[in-house]
Amino acid sequence: MPEFTSRRGLLFGAAAVSAGAVLTGCTSNESKDDDSSEDNKQAVADDKPGKEVTIGFAGPQADHGWLNAINDNAKERAKKYKDVTLEATEGSNDTAAQIGQVETLINKKVDVLVILPADGKALTQVGLKAMKAGIPVVNLDRIFASAQAYRCWIGGDNYGMGLNAGHYIGEKLKGKKNAKVIELAGLDNLELTKQRTKGFDDALKNYSNIEKVARQAAEFTVESGQSKMSQLLQAQKNFDALWNHDDDQGVGALRAIKQAGRDDFLMVGGAGALSAFEEIKQDRGVLKATVLYPPTMAASAIDLARALGQGKGISGMSEFEIPSSVTLYSAVVDKDNVDQYMSTGFK
Incomplete structure (x- = not known):
C-alpha cells in the first residue's frame, strides 16, 4: 500500500x-x-x-x-x-x-x-x-x-464529575429536610469549571430537599483552597455538604476546616489525589469521597x-481501528472502594 x-x-x-x-x-x-x-x-x-x-x-x-x-x-x-x-x-x-x-x-x-x-x-x-x-x-x-x-x-468528563458528585451528596442527604450544600469551584474562567458546576447543579435538581446556598471559586492551589474555604466557613454557619472541585486545593480547604473546628458536614473532593484517598480511608474527618478525573x-x-x-x-473492541474519542468515567471513590484506587492516586 x-x-x-x-x-x-x-x-x-x-x-x-x-x-x-x-x-x-x-x-x-x-x-x-x-x-x-x-x-x-x-x-x-x-x-x-x-x-x-x-x-x-x-x-x-x-x-x-x-x-x-x-x-x-x-x-x-x-x-x-x-x-x-x-x-x-x-x-x-x-x-x-x-x-x-x-x-x-x-x-x-x-x-x-x-x-x-x-x-x-x-x-x-x-x-x-x-x-x-x-x-x-x-x-x-x-x-x-x-x-x-x-x-x-x-480525556475526562468534567460534566460527569459534577453530576456524580451531586448524586453522591444527594443520596447521602435525601432523608434530611431543608438540606444545604456549598461548592468550592476551580478557576471560573475555565470551561471545565463551568461544566463541573453545571453537572453538579443538574444532579441536585433531582433532590427537592436540597438547596445550594453558596459557591466560591478558587484557583486549583492549596493556598487558594484554604483562603476561599475560610471565607465560605465564615459566611455559612450551617450547611450539610461541600463539593470541592479539586483535591489539590482540597488540601488547603481541609486545613481551613480543621482550623475552624468544623466537622458538622460531609465533603466530596475531585480528581483523585493520594492525600484524598488516604483521608477517605482513615474516615476520621469530613472528607468522605472524591470524584475521579484520572491522570x-x-x-x-x-x-x-x-x-x-x-x-x-x-x-x-471488534473494530480494526481505535475510536475517534474516549471519554473517561468519573467514578466516585469512598471508603468502600478506596483500596481499589489507591495505586492510581497522585501526589
Whole structure:
C-alpha cells in the first residue's frame, strides 16, 4: 500500500473516515473464511513486541499534582513497551513554547504525537500541521478547536464529575429536610469549571430537599483552597455538604476546616489525589469521597498512540481501528472502594 494512502491520505480528514476499511483491506486479503478470528487477533494491539513506534509527547508544565501525574503516567507507560521510544518535551504552559516543541517533534518525524495542549484553541494549527504531515495526533484532555487536528481525543468528563458528585451528596442527604450544600469551584474562567458546576447543579435538581446556598471559586492551589474555604466557613454557619472541585486545593480547604473546628458536614473532593484517598480511608474527618478525573488517561493515550503507530485496534473492541474519542468515567471513590484506587492516586 503506498505511503501517501496509508498515512497522509488517511489521517488528514480520514480521521473522519475511519482507517478501518484500509486496515481490513491490508490484513484480510489473504484471510480464509474459517480463520477470521486469527486475523482479528493480529489486528489488535497487545503487550507483545511488534512494529517499533516513536511517540512524541508534549505535555504540560508540572506545576500541579494532577499535571505532574499526567507526565509520570505517560513516561511510565512508555517504559512498559519494548517497541516504544518516547520523545518527551520539557513541559510548558506557554503556548508559543509548546507550539515550538511540537514542531520540533514533527521535524523529527515521530510516528505518533500525544499532546496535552496548554491551550487547545491556540495549538489547533500545530495539530493540523502534524496531521497534514501524516503524523497521527492523540489529543489528551484539553481539546483542539477542530476535529481535523487529531485522530483520537481522550480525556475526562468534567460534566460527569459534577453530576456524580451531586448524586453522591444527594443520596447521602435525601432523608434530611431543608438540606444545604456549598461548592468550592476551580478557576471560573475555565470551561471545565463551568461544566463541573453545571453537572453538579443538574444532579441536585433531582433532590427537592436540597438547596445550594453558596459557591466560591478558587484557583486549583492549596493556598487558594484554604483562603476561599475560610471565607465560605465564615459566611455559612450551617450547611450539610461541600463539593470541592479539586483535591489539590482540597488540601488547603481541609486545613481551613480543621482550623475552624468544623466537622458538622460531609465533603466530596475531585480528581483523585493520594492525600484524598488516604483521608477517605482513615474516615476520621469530613472528607468522605472524591470524584475521579484520572491522570491515568495519559497512560491510555500512550496505549492508543502505540496502536495507531502499529496500525491496530484495541483489545476488547471488534473494530480494526481505535475510536475517534474516549471519554473517561468519573467514578466516585469512598471508603468502600478506596483500596481499589489507591495505586492510581497522585501526589
